[in-house]
Amino acid sequence: MATLQLNDIVKDFAGTQVIKGVDLEVKDREFVVFVGPSGCGKSTLLRMIAGLESVSSGDILIDGQRMNEVGPAERGLAMVFQSYALYPHMTVEDNMGFSLRLAGVDKEQRRQKVLEAARILQLENLLERKPKALSGGQRQRVAIGRAIVRNPSIFLFDEPLSNLDAALRVQMRIELARLHEELDATMIYVTHDQIEAMTMADKIVVLQGGIVEQVGSPMALYHHPRNRFVAGFIGSPKMNFTDVEVHDVAPQGVLVRLPGGGESRIPVDGNGCQAGDIATLGIRPEHLVLDDNGPLTGEIVVIERLGGVTSLYVQCFGEEWILVTDGEVSHRVRDSVRFGFAPTRAHLFAEDGLALPHLERHPLVNVERKENRAATS
Amino acid sequence: MTPAKRWLPFTLKIALLTLLLLWTLVPILWMVLSSFKPNSIITANTPRLLFTPTLEHYATLFSGGNSLWPYLTNSLLIAGTSTLIAVVLGCMAGFGLSRIRIKGKQHLAFWIISTRMAPIAAVIVPLYLLFRYLYLLDTHIGLIVAYLSFNLPFAIWLMTAFFDDLPPDLEEAAMIDGATKFQAFRLVVLPLMTPGLVTTAILCFIFAWNDYAFAQTFSGPGTQTIPIAAAQLLTQTGIDWGKLLAIGTIVVCPMAIAGLLVKRWLVKGLTLGAVK
Numbered sequence: 001m002a003t004l005q006l007n008d009i010v011k012d013f014a015g016t017q018v019i020k021g022v023d024l025e026v027k028d029r030e031f032v033v034f035v036g037p038s039g040c041g042k043s044t045l046l047r048m049i050a051g052l053e054s055v056s057s058g059d060i061l062i063d064g065q066r067m068n069e070v071g072p073a074e075r076g077l078a079m080v081f082q083s084y085a086l087y088p089h090m091t092v093e094d095n096m097g098f099s100l101r102l103a104g105v106d107k108e109q110r111r112q113k114v115l116e117a118a119r120i121l122q123l124e125n126l127l128e129r130k131p132k133a134l135s136g137g138q139r140q141r142v143a144i145g146r147a148i149v150r151n152p153s154i155f156l157f158d159e160p161l162s163n164l165d166a167a168l169r170v171q172m173r174i175e176l177a178r179l180h181e182e183l184d185a186t187m188i189y190v191t192h193d194q195i196e197a198m199t200m201a202d203k204i205v206v207l208q209g210g211i212v213e214q215v216g217s218p219m220a221l222y223h224h225p226r227n228r229f230v231a232g233f234i235g236s237p238k239m240n241f242t243d244v245e246v247h248d249v250a251p252q253g254v255l256v257r258l259p260g261g262g263e264s265r266i267p268v269d270g271n272g273c274q275a276g277d278i279a280t281l282g283i284r285p286e287h288l289v290l291d292d293n294g295p296l297t298g299e300i301v302v303i304e305r306l307g308g309v310t311s312l313y314v315q316c317f318g319e320e321w322i323l324v325t326d327g328e329v330s331h332r333v334r335d336s337v338r339f340g341f342a343p344t345r346a347h348l349f350a351e352d353g354l355a356l357p358h359l360e361r362h363p364l365v366n367v368e369r370k371e372n373r374a375a376t377s
Numbered sequence: 378m379t380p381a382k383r384w385l386p387f388t389l390k391i392a393l394l395t396l397l398l399l400w401t402l403v404p405i406l407w408m409v410l411s412s413f414k415p416n417s418i419i420t421a422n423t424p425r426l427l428f429t430p431t432l433e434h435y436a437t438l439f440s441g442g443n444s445l446w447p448y449l450t451n452s453l454l455i456a457g458t459s460t461l462i463a464v465v466l467g468c469m470a471g472f473g474l475s476r477i478r479i480k481g482k483q484h485l486a487f488w489i490i491s492t493r494m495a496p497i498a499a500v501i502v503p504l505y506l507l508f509r510y511l512y513l514l515d516t517h518i519g520l521i522v523a524y525l526s527f528n529l530p531f532a533i534w535l536m537t538a539f540f541d542d543l544p545p546d547l548e549e550a551a552m553i554d555g556a557t558k559f560q561a562f563r564l565v566v567l568p569l570m571t572p573g574l575v576t577t578a579i580l581c582f583i584f585a586w587n588d589y590a591f592a593q594t595f596s597g598p599g600t601q602t603i604p605i606a607a608a609q610l611l612t613q614t615g616i617d618w619g620k621l622l623a624i625g626t627i628v629v630c631p632m633a634i635a636g637l638l639v640k641r642w643l644v645k646g647l648t649l650g651a652v653k
Contacts, residue, residue, distance in 0.1 A: 014480065052549050073555040085546035089568045098564075099554035150554065 002063045002076075002153035002186050003028050004049065009058035011044055011210075018044050020210040021058070026154075026188065026203075031180050034190045035197040036207035037233070042190045043158055045207070049188065050156050051075050062153065078147035079156040082163065084139045086131040092118075092142050093127040099150040117148040120182065137168045144176075148183065157189040161196065173199060194234055198222070206230050223362035228353040231282050237311060239282045239347070240321045246270070246277040254348055254356065256281060259317035262295030264341075266348045268356040279356075280349040285311065285322040287345035290329065294340025296321070300333055312337070405629060412622035419618045434619035438627075445624065447599075448606040455517055455602060456585035459524035463581045464574060467532025472562065474533065475540035476548075490534040493527060497590050500526070505594055515597025523595055524585040531584075532577050539573030540566075572645040579643060583632060603628055 004026040011019035019041045026032050034042040047053040049060060051072035060067045067075055078099075086095050093114050094101075100110045118124045121141045131139055140160060147155055157176075161169045177200050180187055191197055197204050198218045206213040206221065206229075214226040218234075225231035231239050247263065248255040249270035256279065257263055266281070273279065288296075298316030305327065312323040314337060323339060331337060348356045411419050413430040438445045474486055504523060505514075513519030543566065551561035589604040596605060607624045610617045636643065 050549075050553060052552070072549070072552045073557065077553065079550070079553045081546045081550060083544055083546050085544070085550035087547065087551070087565055098551070102555040102560065146550075146554070 004154060004186065004188070005059075005061040005064075006045075006049075007059040007061070009045070009048065009060065010056045011041070011048060011053065012056040017056075018210050019048070019056075022207075022210075022212050024205060024212065024215065026186060029184050029186055031177075031187045031189065031200055031202045032205060033197040033201035033203070034188065034205045034207060035192065035194055035233075036213075038192060040207040041210040042192075042207050046079075046156055046158055046188060046190045049154075050077055050079050076153045077156055078150040078152035078154075079158065080140075080143045080147050080160045082159040084131075084143040084160075084163075086139055086142055086146075088131050090130070091127065092123060092129050092131070092134070092145075095131065095142055096123075096145045096149050098146065113149050114145075117145045120148065120179070121145050136164050137172065140164060140172060144179070148179075153186065155183075155185055155187040157187065159191055160189075161191070162193070169196075176200060194236065198234070204234075206233060208233075217365065219362065219364040223365055224358060225347065225355055227355055228280060228282070228349045231347055231349070231355065235284055237285045237322045237324065239284050240288070241280050241282050241349075242319055242321075243278055244281045244348075246273055246275055246279055248275055249273050253343070253359065254279070256348070258295050259319070260296060264295060264343050264346070266343050266346045266356075267359045268348050269359060270356060273350065273356065278351060280353075282347040282349060283341050283345065285324040288321065288323040288339050288341050290323070290325055290337055291340040292338050294338045296340060297336065297338045300331055300335050300337060303331065303333055314339070408622050408625045408629070412619070412626045414619070416619050419622070434623040438620055438623050443609075445603070445606055445627070448601055448603045449627070451517070451596075451600055452586060452602040455520045455524065455600070456582050458517075459521045459528060459585050460578050460581040462521070463525055463528040463532040464578050466529060467536045467577060468567075468570070468574065470533045471536025471538075472540050472566065474537045476545060486534065486537060489530045491530075493530040493534070497527075501590060501594055504591075508595055514595055515600050517600055519595050520591060520600060520602070523591045524581075524588065528581040528584055532581055535577045535580070536570075536573055539570060539577075543569060572642040575639045575642040576645075579635065579639065582635075586628070586632065 004024075006022050006024040009019055009022045010017060022045060034045060036042050044053060048055055051067070051070065055068050062075060062077075087098065090098065093111070096114045096117060097110045100113060105113075114127070115124070118127060121144060123138070123141055123145055126134060126138060126142075131142065134142065140163075143160070160176075161172050164172060173196060176189075180200075189196075189200065201218055203215060204218055204221050205215050208229055214221060214230045216224075221230060221234045225234060228241070232241070242259055244256040244258060246254055247257050250265075253265040253267040254270040254273060255263060255265045258281070296316055298314040298321065300312050301315050301320070302313040304311040304313075308327050310325050310327050310329050312325060312329070312331065314321045314323060321339075344358075344360070347358075350356060410426075412434055413432070414425070414428050415431050415433070418425050418428055474482070474489075479485075504526070508514050508519050508523075513522065547565050547569070548558075548561040551565040552558065556564065587604065588602075589608065592602045592605050593608070596602065603624060607621060607628070610621045610624070
């Protein structure tokens with residue numbers, strides 16, 4: 001069990017900064033997910049925490065101890081690699097017990113610990129097999145087992161599910177969440193998949209271009225994205241964006257002119273904004289509703305029916321909007337539709353891309369994931 | 378495809394393979410076969426397939442004043458030692474070269490292999506002069522160094538390719554598991570390198586085992602290798618075909634047997650990177 005602190009971490013690869021000053025605090029027993037597009041530096045950051053990459057400047061502290069010059073073996077961490085990195089010439093048991101063997105633990109004790117981890121992960125029957133005789137999901141479990149056996153202070157996961165098929169990924173996601181509960185350990189998880197981030201994290205760290213764009217709970221990121229990048233990255237399908245002109249700034253919100261001429265007052269703090277400014281309006285597809293009196297109108301170009309929900313791609317004044325509606329809508333391609341939104345659900349971004357803060361916080365933002373789960377289970 | 382259409386490429390393939398096998402195997406088989414023939418029929422105008430085999434050539438090779446034993450020991454010692462050193466150093470250098478992150482790495486790698494590209498004839502005189510100054514002529518060490526000068530760059534280059542093929546994740550996982558860099562190399566990387574090590578060793582050994590030019594130039598009475606012994610049978614008064622064929626067989630057979638024994642790894646090693 002441990003805490004982790006990153007102070008102004010920089011990573012320089014031959015003159016190119018890939019991590020540009022990251023500050024972060026990970027609390028004991030927290031499940032933190034680093035998420036971002038390819039090349040954002042999330043894996044590099046994880047490898048720096050693991051000790052596999054040197055730190056160009058800044059400090060890494062584990063339980064308050066500076067770790068910059070400490071080798072990976074002495075940091076007391078365990079890591080699950082994207083490729084699993086199982087030792088191909090060793091059996092599952094030897095793979096899982098390798099760290100204990102290096103630590104000089106005697107054979108009997110080693111077996112005991114391996115069996116215990118194997119029981120948690122249901123690997124008891126596979127202990128004698130070599131990795132090549134295992135399926136992808138089983139390999140994944142062995143890699144996790146190897147981490148558990150080490151009894152680390154922090155678990156690190158580097159895109160561990162990206163090589164699995166969709167169904168298995170969902171299953172492993174649930175297993176990992178359960179494992180976090182059972183082991184009650186600090187975990188740091190890297191992924192480019194925002195669904196993994198949303199479903200597993202206590203805290204999400206959104207990275208782009210080596211910079212932390214936002215840190216917060218999944219619901220905070222969803223309902224109160226700090227900027228346009230986070231708003232577009234979190235949520236699927238992506239948030240709709242359109243440029244709008246600010247008409248009026250008042251204490252109760254900012255009045256904007258919508259495409260097609262309608263107006264809407266978005267309840268955000270317009271401090272620093274003035275009439276005539278161009279801002280970006282962002283509305284999530286699931287927050288747009290078909291409404292015969294709605295301020296927006298357009299023609300459907302594509303319909304994606306998923307059964308439970310249907311996505312409508314609507315051409316609206318030169319821009320494509322996505323609406324997620326319920327699965328029962330009977331519209332067809334080339335139908336004309338009117339739609340609208342609740343202003344409290346809309347986001348407004350200033351010209352520099354930063355979000356204008358909502359006047360009211362969403363009620364779910366401060367609900368911790370664990371409390372949430374306790375209430376539903 | 379109709380059966381006829383399927384049948385045709387198959388027969389063609391078999392025919393080509395048979396031709397290739399005849400091309401490569403017949404001379405070797407003929408050599409092995411003839412080494413058991415009495416002198417009188419070895420050079421008979423009509424080649425004979427049926428004869429009473431004799432071991433007389435082998436017996437004379439290993440007896441008398443100019444026995445083959447010292448040559449064989451020299452060959453084994455020199456080729457074996459130079460191979461061992463080339464593989465050990467090549468393995469470590471290859472690992473370093475594969476894993477290090479420095480600017481111009483590919484130039485360094487190319488420079489190393491480029492030293493292997495010089496023809497033997499080009500280096501033999503400078504090496505002779507150097508060896509004379511260093512008193513390495515007619516010494517085992519001299520020949521070992523000479524073979525190393527060609528085998529080491531080759532071994533480094535080949536091993537680098539093998540290490541490039543091995544994901545660094547494995548060593549990193551071992552290091553996170555508590556291994557030192559050397560433990561990660563010894564316990565995780567090295568056992569997975571068997572195909573690479575075997576391939577490199579065999580190819581290095583073949584070079585040293587078969588070499589004539591270096592051995593002819595640098596060896597003296599005490600350090601001559603088997604190819605020199607074979608050459609000595611070509612005298613002004615004639616060629617001792619029986620003994621020559623027996624030596625040829627002795628040179629070829631160990632390599633062929635070793636090749637068959639490690640075939641599994643050799644195929645894996647030589648087709649490295651071919652299938653992803």
